[in-house]
Amino acid sequence: MSDYDPIEPVNRVVHGVNGAVDFMVLYPAAMWYRDIAPQPVKTAVRSFVRNIGEPVNALNSLLQGEPDQAADTVQRFIMNTTIGFLGFNDVAADFGIEYHSEDFGQTLGHYGIGGGPYIVLPLLGPSNLRDTTGIAVDYVANPMTWGSRNSDTLDNLYLGSLALTALDARYRTLNQLNELQQTSIDYYAALRSLYRQQRNAAIRNGADPSAPNFEDESASADFDDAFEAAAN
Numbered sequence: 001m002s003d004y005d006p007i008e009p010v011n012r013v014v015h016g017v018n019g020a021v022d023f024m025v026l027y028p029a030a031m032w033y034r035d036i037a038p039q040p041v042k043t044a045v046r047s048f049v050r051n052i053g054e055p056v057n058a059l060n061s062l063l064q065g066e067p068d069q070a071a072d073t074v075q076r077f078i079m080n081t082t083i084g085f086l087g088f089n090d091v092a093a094d095f096g097i098e099y100h101s102e103d104f105g106q107t108l109g110h111y112g113i114g115g116g117p118y119i120v121l122p123l124l125g126p127s128n129l130r131d132t133t134g135i136a137v138d139y140v141a142n143p144m145t146w147g148s149r150n151s152d153t154l155d156n157l158y159l160g161s162l163a164l165t166a167l168d169a170r171y172r173t174l175n176q177l178n179e180l181q182q183t184s185i186d187y188y189a190a191l192r193s194l195y196r197q198q199r200n201a202a203i204r205n206g207a208d209p210s211a212p213n214f215e216d217e218s219a220s221a222d223f224d225d226a227f228e229a230a231a232n
Contacts, residue, residue, distance in 0.1 A: 004117055005192065011120040015188050022170075028092050030170040042171070044088040047220055050078045050099055051087025052161045056138045060102035065109045072097050101202070103132025104141070109203035118192055126195035 005011060026096070035069055061070035072134035076092040076099065084091040093099070108130050109115070116129030127135070148155040184190035 006117050007119070010117065012188055014113040014122055015119040015125075015191075018120065018123060021123065026166060026170045027174075029167055030174055031183075033167055033171050045164050047080070047084070047198075048087045048160065049165045050090070050101075051077060051084070052144060052165075053101070053142075055139055055143050056104075057100060057102045059141055060104055060107045061100060061137075062153075063104075064102065064106045069100050069102075073100060079170075079203075081229075103134050105131035105199070106203050108134060109177040109199070115196070115199065117154075118196075126191060128196075131199065142216060163192050 051178075054073055058070045058073035060079065061067075061073055076097050078093045079086075079089045079095070079097070080090055083089075090099075113130050115131065119127045119129060119132055120130065121127050121135075123151055124135070144154065144158045144161070148158040180194070181187050
């Protein structure tokens with residue numbers, strides 16, 4: 001049931017509130033970032049944001065029965081955190097060690113757990129019951145979560161990483177979200193459909209030919225991971 005949205009009236013209200021927050025905060029910040037920040041800074045921020053999530057990527061790769069991918073991810077994290085200066089430089093990529101994004105929602109989907117009802121989360125945006133559960137598990141499993149509770153430095157680093165993640169994701173979705181808003185009769189329904197396609201493709205590791213490709217970072221209008229963008 002691809003359009004299973006039993007709480008649609010509530011979801012639309014949250015979607016509207018999220019859109020207002022986006023209009024007032026995220027969208028202006030992303031426009032400023034696009035116009036002011038030089039490309040090397042954008043590349044460094046993207047690398048840092050990815051590196052922060054590598055422990056969760058590694059754990060979920062392992063849970064999905066991909067030990068080699070998990071080992072590569074651990075190697076990436078160690079290399080980029082040390083000689084890559086906290087991940088701002090993706091030196092692992094220079095050695096041919098590819099990045100893989102995995103989360104617990106994907107892990108559940110890997111084992112056949114359906115998405116369940118569609119949910120629009122405050123600030124975070126499109127989700128479903130399975131992926132909302134995944135968000136909670138990944139939050140608890142992330143070493144930055146519990147490490148930040150015992151260290152002011154780690155706490156500041158973690159909060160900064162959240163802000164940079166939101167900024168980077170919104171910047172990378174500027175053109176495509178604008179186009180989606182302008183061309184959709186019902187932006188809410190269009191975003192819901194796009195989210196589900198993206199998640200299905202992520203669970204299949206990009207093996208769904210009917211889904212859009214959100215990982216082509218060579219495109220300036222790239223819609224990489226609508227879920228992560230929290231732009232509703």
